[in-house]
Amino acid sequence: MKIKLFDNTEQEINAGLPYDVYFSGRVDVQAYEIEGEWIQNPSYDLQKVIEQKNKEIEEKRKRRYREETDPMYFSIERQSSTKEEWLAAVEKIKKELPYVTG
Known part of the structure; x- marks a missing residue:
């Protein structure tokens, strides 16, 4: 099917x-x-789908922030990363995991 x-x-x-x-x-x-x-599909609801997809994306973003960007943020204090590197990493995640719009 x-x-x-x-x-x-x-x-x-x-x-x-x-x-x-x-x-x-x-x-x-x-x-x-x-x-x-x-x-x-009579049970299809676009708004519900968008909400569900955005929840999934939010969870994926949170996990990637925790794994990738949070350590970079704390390394700024130790001067082993720069704020610009950290901001670039955050933007990369946002670009790779965009929210769904109507």
């Missing part, structure tokens, strides 16, 4: 029935294809 995700990308999944799509926890599925026809 082919599905269309919230960002209009298509993906092949191993599901035989629309039921599997509805109740699989895939709230980002906006439509599914059956015999060449796209059918809208």
